[in-house]
Amino acid sequence: MHTDVLVIGTGISGLTYAIKLAEISPETSISLICKTKLDDGNTRYAQGGIAVVSNFKKDTFEKHIEDTYNAGDRCGDLEVINFVVREGNERLKELINWGTQFDTNSNDALDLGKEGGHSEKRIVHRKDQSGAEIQRALINKIRDFKNIKYFENHILVDLITDHHTKTNYNRCYGAYIISTDDEEIIKISSKVTVLSTGGAGQLYTFTTNPIVATGDGLGAAYRAKVKLEKLPYVQFHPTALVPKVKGETFLITEAMRGVGAKLLNHEGEAFMRHYHPSADLAPRDIVARSIMQEIMSNNHKHVWLDATHLEESHFISHFPTILDSCKLVGINPLKDLIPVVPAAHYSCGGIQVDKNSKTKLDGLYAIGECSHTGLHGANRLASNSLLESIVFSHRAAIHTSLEITKNKLDEKFFSMIPAWEGQHFSSKEQHHLTKKLRKELQETMSQLVGIFKTKEGLIEAQKKILSLYHETVDLYNNNKMSSELCELRNMVSVAYVLVNQAIEQKENKGVFYNHEYVK
Numbered sequence: 364m365h366t367d368v369l370v371i372g373t374g375i376s377g378l379t380y381a382i383k384l385a386e387i388s389p390e391t392s393i394s395l396i397c398k399t400k401l402d403d404g405n406t407r408y409a410q411g412g413i414a415v416v417s418n419f420k421k422d423t424f425e426k427h428i429e430d431t432y433n434a435g436d437r438c439g440d441l442e443v444i445n446f447v448v449r450e451g452n453e454r455l456k457e458l459i460n461w462g463t464q465f466d467t468n469s470n471d472a473l474d475l476g477k478e479g480g481h482s483e484k485r486i487v488h489r490k491d492q493s494g495a496e497i498q499r500a501l502i503n504k505i506r507d508f509k510n511i512k513y514f515e516n517h518i519l520v521d522l523i524t525d526h527h528t529k530t531n532y533n534r535c536y537g538a539y540i541i542s543t544d545d546e547e548i549i550k551i552s553s554k555v556t557v558l559s560t561g562g563a564g565q566l567y568t569f570t571t572n573p574i575v576a577t578g579d580g581l582g583a584a585y586r587a588k589v590k591l592e593k594l595p596y597v598q599f600h601p602t603a604l605v606p607k608v609k610g611e612t613f614l615i616t617e618a619m620r621g622v623g624a625k626l627l628n629h630e631g632e633a634f635m636r637h638y639h640p641s642a643d644l645a646p647r648d649i650v651a652r653s654i655m656q657e658i659m660s661n662n663h664k665h666v667w668l669d670a671t672h673l674e675e676s677h678f679i680s681h682f683p684t685i686l687d688s689c690k691l692v693g694i695n696p697l698k699d700l701i702p703v704v705p706a707a708h709y710s711c712g713g714i715q716v717d718k719n720s721k722t723k724l725d726g727l728y729a730i731g732e733c734s735h736t737g738l739h740g741a742n743r744l745a746s747n748s749l750l751e752s753i754v755f756s757h758r759a760a761i762h763t764s765l766e767i768t769k770n771k772l773d774e775k776f777f778s779m780i781p782a783w784e785g786q787h788f789s790s791k792e793q794h795h796l797t798k799k800l801r802k803e804l805q806e807t808m809s810q811l812v813g814i815f816k817t818k819e820g821l822i823e824a825q826k827k828i829l830s831l832y833h834e835t836v837d838l839y840n841n842n843k844m845s846s847e848l849c850e851l852r853n854m855v856s857v858a859y860v861l862v863n864q865a866i867e868q869k870e871n872k873g874v875f876y877n878h879e880y881v882k
């Protein structure tokens with residue numbers, strides 16, 4: 364199959380990119396693929412909303428820039444922070460024009476929420492279902508364009524590069540894709556390939572990310588020799604509900620602390636004031652570490668979130684999903700304290716890209732959570748990731764539309780791409796072994812590469828992951844490629860790079876905390 368542009372991933376970044384490109388370049392054929400269903404990624408789960416300066420009477424771009432830079436422990440790229448914050452407002456208007464419905468107040472203005480690390484109310488939201496609403500509107504919108512096609516149940520295996528075509532142009536020619544319906548691998552050639560594969564939370568046992576978030580784009584980019592940057596900056600969300608809800612870890616949005624909910628220890632004390640002047644609304648890295656400190660020093664399994672001060676009507680109108688999910692596990696948050704722990708949540712690092720989300724490999728872009736743009740520095744400010752996605756998708760689409768006209772790749776080129784070479788049969792043990800290795804990897808990452816790290820722990824993790832890597836390569840060499848093996852191969856590679864980078868990091872910054880470097 365051939366398409367002008369192949370987009371891998373259908374969260375906010377892949378969909379926004381496709382819509383924008385289809386608008387400016389109606390003759391360009393665009394194919395989107397996703398692992399299972401169009402809304403299977405992290406986007407659908409976003410509760411809080413998008414951080415955008417929209418109330419210019421109170422808020423300013425400068426304040427949002429300052430908040431972003433400070434939350435990132437002053438490690439972010441100020442040029443990037445500047446344009447992302449300034450361009451956000453226009454991109455938000457586009458989302459609204461494409462059909463997204465955000466909550467408004469009695470004056471018909473956007474109803475703005477507040478989250479940790481923000482000096483002003485600026486979170487544009489739809490109840491606690493902001494991501495789901497954006498995803499709904501974007502999926503609806505792509506159906507307007509004849510030049511956009513999408514394929515569900517198709518998984519990226521590898522990017523096609525000079526390694527496959529035996530050429531030397533330093534470019535990407537498309538991707539090998541596995542269809543989960545028949546587990547056959549097809550090649551899709553493209554002038555431009557876009558990775559919008561989301562996060563890698565599944566590297567950890569306890570994560571707010573859905574099952575598809577296995578860092579596949581990062582793994583494929585790494586094999587294509589594209590640089591991965593700042594992987595050890597894994598953000599842990601402070602407040603995930605315990606127990607799991609229907610087998611998945613459920614997030615309690617920071618917006619609840621924005622309306623006054625308080626974290627309490629088992630003595631009933633609001634402990635956050637001991638850790639930071641902004642108490643419960645301190646940046647995420649500080650809140651997550653403080654919670655872990657409380658849990659570890661008192662040997663408890665969780666702390667409590669107290670939202671009992673909220674009126675029932677406020678809960679129902681602002682946090683209906685949280686109310687329902689808590690009730691499903693027997694907690695009534697109007698009366699009961701909510702048990703919470705931190706959970707792996709967001710990859711601040713990712714695939715190295717420039718200011719148009721282009722990688723150093725020609726014809727390859729990376730947008731959204733799988734990319735590293737420099738916006739977040741060492742810690743992402745709450746609700747800045749949806750913002751990053753819309754701004755960089757727009758920039759990448761404009762850049763692609765210009766690139767594609769210059770791109771001289773013709774049919775002859777694509778005919779040089781060989782069919783996927785690999786085993787045709789799988790051993791009986793393959794499924795069981797793949798599952799076992801995935802579990803061992805998650806346990807290693809959770810125990811040794813979590814919120815608190817040590818030098819010895821990282822070295823132990825490195826050894827363990829290297830051994831898991833060899834076992835995975837063995838499985839890969841001796842079995843037919845399957846979707847689960849494909850995920851394991853990516854998870855192990857990404858974990859290995861992450862741990863190596865963590866060992867290299869000699870300073871505690873933002874979400875990165877190694878006991879060795881405490882001053």
Ligand SMILES: Cc1cc2nc3c(=O)[nH]c(=O)nc-3n(C[C@H](O)[C@H](O)[C@H](O)COP(=O)(O)OP(=O)(O)OC[C@H]3O[C@@H](n4cnc5c(N)ncnc54)[C@H](O)[C@@H]3O)c2cc1C
Nearest residue numbers: 372373374376398404405406411412519561731732746749
């Ligand atoms: C519980 C939760 C709450 C959050 N709340 C907020 C919030 O309030 N505000 C905010 O700004 N951010 C929030 N975030 C973060 C934000 O949701 C994500 O960073 C953002 O949605 C990522 O969008 P994306 O388009 O990059 O990827 P995703 O939405 O994760 O989409 C990834 C896509 O890639 C596809 N994919 C992955 N691997 C492959 C493969 N091998 N082959 C084919 N397709 C593949 C998936 O199927 C999916 O379609 C939250 C995240 C979570 C998990």
